[in-house]
Amino acid sequence: MVERRSLGDLLPHFILCLGVAIVAFPVYLCFVGSTHPQEVIANGHMPVTPGPLFFQTYYQTLFVGTSGTTRQPVAAMLMNSMIMATAIALGKIAISILSAYAVVYFKFPFRMSAFWLIFMTLMLPVEVRIYPTYKIAADLHLLDTYAGLTLPLIASATATLYFRQFFMTIPDELVEASMLDGAGPVRFFFDTLLPLSRTNIAALFVILFIYGWNQYLWPLLVTTRDDMQTVVIGIKKMIVTADALTEWNIVLATAMLAMLPPVLVVVLMQRWFVKGLVETEK
Amino acid sequence: MxxxxxxxxxxxxxxxxxxxxxxxxxxxxxxxxxxxxxxxxxxxxxxxxxxxxxxxxxxxxxxxxxxxxxxxxxxxxxxxxxxxxxxxxxxxxxxxxxxxxxxxxxxxxxxxxxxxxxxxxxxxxxxxxxxxxxxxxxxxxxxxxxxxxxxxxxxxxxxxxxxxxxxxxxxxxxxxxxxxxxxxxxxxxxxxxxxxxxxxxxxxxxxxxxxxxxxxxxxxxxxxxxxxRFVATFVGAPAMNLAPGRIVADGVVEIGSGRLAFDAARLKPSMGASVDVGVRPEDLRLLQGDPGANAAVGLPFAPEFVEELGATRLIHGLSGTAPFVIAAPAATTAADMTAGRIAADPAAVHLFDITTGASLASTAA
Missing domain, CATH: 3.40.50.300 (P-loop containing nucleotide triphosphate hydrolases)
Structure with missing residues (x-):
């Protein structure tokens, strides 16, 4: 194949490389910025090679925080974000796989109404129902708690739909074979349905983890205490517009650190992710 | 068990x-x-x-x-x-x-x-x-x-x-x-x-x-x-030939211009009744020679085309207006296929009620 590599093959590669460069360059600049002293960035001449302060900056970011603004170590923020994203992803998966199981495999009155009600919540994301949701969270004393941070985001129509579509591709005969093998609904769920959904769960986890990680508006509303803030909120709070000086090196280091967990999740679960979206194991 | x-x-x-x-x-x-x-x-x-x-x-x-x-x-x-x-x-x-x-x-x-x-x-x-x-x-x-x-x-x-x-x-x-x-x-x-x-x-x-x-x-x-009639046509491949007929004598059914003998001891149709006559393709044989001698039994047959199965040949044709298939031995030659008459063993002829489709056999299993 090597000798047949022509312009027609090279051109797409060139375009792809260009795309990667366009996407990666700001990330690179962000990294470079995070390794230089604050003054170097502040004077407007951004260097393009890494500076000398890598360990120092990242140590300060993780364990000390900014000296002027948030004063919170980013490690704590990362932990908050991690707990929130994981809880949202796992909670959404648990609830939606169960509701999809009910809708697909059980006949009960108003089954389709229930399904369409779930479906309609697609039109009601947090941003739309923010006032009533906030009121409920406040009345239940959920402000500044992990429960308040995650519960309102967990109910999910998308994941329910996704599992419903997957369950409908599982042949009925598998259910019947389980029935004849003496497996009741609970056994069927744990012994057959859950193992068959593994790749789908993994794919969904990747998507939902990133969704949870990137939440901005809801955490901003529901957390007021500094020790409850997530990293996404933290970055925003570090950037001051008024009199104080923004510690850009720390902001950039925080941005780099905030990027890491989602990237890791994607990289580590990539194989499963692709499998879950492409392959149907039946 | x-x-x-x-x-x-x-x-x-x-x-x-x-x-x-x-x-x-x-x-x-x-x-x-x-x-x-x-x-x-x-x-x-x-x-x-x-x-x-x-x-x-x-x-x-x-x-x-x-x-x-x-x-x-x-x-x-x-x-x-x-x-x-x-x-x-x-x-x-x-x-x-x-x-x-x-x-x-x-x-x-x-x-x-x-x-x-x-x-x-x-x-x-x-x-x-x-x-x-x-x-x-x-x-x-x-x-x-x-x-x-x-x-x-x-x-x-x-x-x-x-x-x-x-x-x-x-x-x-x-x-x-x-x-x-x-x-x-x-x-x-x-x-x-x-x-x-x-x-x-x-x-x-x-x-x-x-x-x-x-x-x-x-x-x-x-x-x-x-x-x-349903069982007759569903079981057996190729399917049993069916043609409308009329009982003209004890043990004889008329199909178009031809006649077939049937086993009167087994089949009990009433005289003059209209029936569906069924004969399996493998029970039909081509009559050779002068038709005059056995004109009393046999149906006119005009072959149309042949399906070659190796072991047998399926000869498709018409008897009057009714389509018939004959499973003929592989040795059947082209000359045989021009023959004008077909016949069947009386025991291999089935009669069915034309409306209910039930067999007219007195000892239907």
């Missing part, structure tokens, strides 16, 4: 569609019974009602000494082999077979013994650790059968288990199923639309049409003495 007795079983679906209309059937202990019929005739529904996968709308179903109408599928002591095998994709072959036993809290040592025994019987011992995905169609079929065998059920139910296999494998598996039955002697109910499977496997064939039983009997009896 147990007998299965169906008493006036009906199945009516929510929309009022009647899939099974009052089926009564005795399936003797240890017999191999094949439910045969075209798609939509209710045979699968009947099987699924015996399995408990469909509710029974009316009548009773008895397995052994229990009426099972309200008993859960898992407690009916049956095992079923599905058309698409329905193996658990995420479990190894061993676990697929052991799963039902584990759910029943069978002791592990007993499970192991039964699984290995069944695997040996089906020659799948070396695949026990594999996943179904890594097996061929025939091997999956064996695993599905193994899963049924380890249960040691009262009754085996087969829902068109061979229809997903290629033609050659189907023949092999057919033989294996029969061999297995001869060995296990378990009551088996097998649903198929393939009459060759029915003929070769069954002790008892049940031909169904439109939710009703058309005929029950040994395969050879169903073939030789079809009780209805």
């Amino acid at each position: 147990a007998a299965v007795v169906l008493d006036h079983i009906t199945k009516t679906y929510a929309g009022g569609v009647e899939a099974v209309r009052g089926v009564s059937l005795d399936i003797p202990n240890g017999s191999f019974t094949v439910l045969l019929g075209p798609s939509g005739c209710g045979k699968s529904t009947l099987l699924r009602m015996i399995a408990g996968l469909e509710t029974i709308s009316g009548g009773t179903c008895r397995i052994g000494d229990r009426i099972v109408n309200d008993i859960e599928p898992a407690d009916r002591d049956i095992a079923m082999v599905f058309q698409n095998y329905a193996l658990y994709p995420h479990m190894s072959v061993y676990d697929n077979m052991a799963y039902g036993l584990r759910n029943r809290k069978t002791p592990p040592a007993e499970i192991d013994r039964r699984v290995r025994e069944a695997a040996g019987l089906l020659a799948i011992d070396e695949y026990l650790t594999r996943k179904p995905r890594a097996l061929s169609g025939g091997q999956r079929q064996r695993v599905a059968m193994g899963r049924a065998i380890v249960r040691e059920p009262l009754v085996f139910l087969f829902d068109e288990p061979l229809s997903n296999l290629d033609a050659k494998l189907r023949v092999t598996m057919r033989l294996e199923i029969r061999r297995l039955h001869n060995r296990l002697k378990a009551t088996s109910i097998f649903v198929t639309h393939d009459q060759v499977e029915a003929m070769t496997l069954a002790d008892q064939v049940v031909v169904m049409n439109a939710g009703r039983i058309e005929q029950v009997g040994r395969p050879i009896d169903v073939y030789r003495f079809p009780a209805t």
Whole structure:
């Protein structure tokens, strides 16, 4: 194949490389910025090679925080974000796989109404129902708690739909074979349905983890205490517009650190992710 | 092992569609019974009602000494082999077979013994650790059968288990199923639309049409003495020739301008009655020579084209306006095929009531 590599093959590669460069360059600049002293960035001449302060900056970011603004170590923020994203992803998966199981495999009155009600919540994301949701969270004393941070985001129509579509591709005969093998609904769920959904769960986890990680508006509303803030909120709070000086090196280091967990999740679960979206194991 | 007795079983679906209309059937202990019929005739529904996968709308179903109408599928002591095998994709072959036993809290040592025994019987011992995905169609079929065998059920139910296999494998598996039955002697109910499977496997064939039983009997009896016009045309390939005729004398039926003799001792039509005359293609022969001598019997025949099957030739043609097919020996030459008359042994001629389609045989099986 090597000798047949022509312009027609090279051109797409060139375009792809260009795309990667366009996407990666700001990330690179962000990294470079995070390794230089604050003054170097502040004077407007951004260097393009890494500076000398890598360990120092990242140590300060993780364990000390900014000296002027948030004063919170980013490690704590990362932990908050991690707990929130994981809880949202796992909670959404648990609830939606169960509701999809009910809708697909059980006949009960108003089954389709229930399904369409779930479906309609697609039109009601947090941003739309923010006032009533906030009121409920406040009345239940959920402000500044992990429960308040995650519960309102967990109910999910998308994941329910996704599992419903997957369950409908599982042949009925598998259910019947389980029935004849003496497996009741609970056994069927744990012994057959859950193992068959593994790749789908993994794919969904990747998507939902990133969704949870990137939440901005809801955490901003529901957390007021500094020790409850997530990293996404933290970055925003570090950037001051008024009199104080923004510690850009720390902001950039925080941005780099905030990027890491989602990237890791994607990289580590990539194989499963692709499998879950492409392959149907039946 | 147990007998299965169906008493006036009906199945009516929510929309009022009647899939099974009052089926009564005795399936003797240890017999191999094949439910045969075209798609939509209710045979699968009947099987699924015996399995408990469909509710029974009316009548009773008895397995052994229990009426099972309200008993859960898992407690009916049956095992079923599905058309698409329905193996658990995420479990190894061993676990697929052991799963039902584990759910029943069978002791592990007993499970192991039964699984290995069944695997040996089906020659799948070396695949026990594999996943179904890594097996061929025939091997999956064996695993599905193994899963049924380890249960040691009262009754085996087969829902068109061979229809997903290629033609050659189907023949092999057919033989294996029969061999297995001869060995296990378990009551088996097998649903198929393939009459060759029915003929070769069954002790008892049940031909169904439109939710009703058309005929029950040994395969050879169903073939030789079809009780209805439907059975006559459904069983046998190529299908039996049918033509409208009229009884003109004792033991003679007139079809168009020709006449055929029939066995008046067996068939009792009334004189002058209009009937449907049926003759199997292999029972028809071409008459040679001068037609004058045997003009009393035989039908005019104009060949149109020939289907070459190797062992035989199917000669398609017309007798008057009625289409006829003759299965002629491979040695038949082109000269023979120009012959103008065909005839059949009187014993091979079937007569059916023109309205009800019932055989006019006095001793209809």
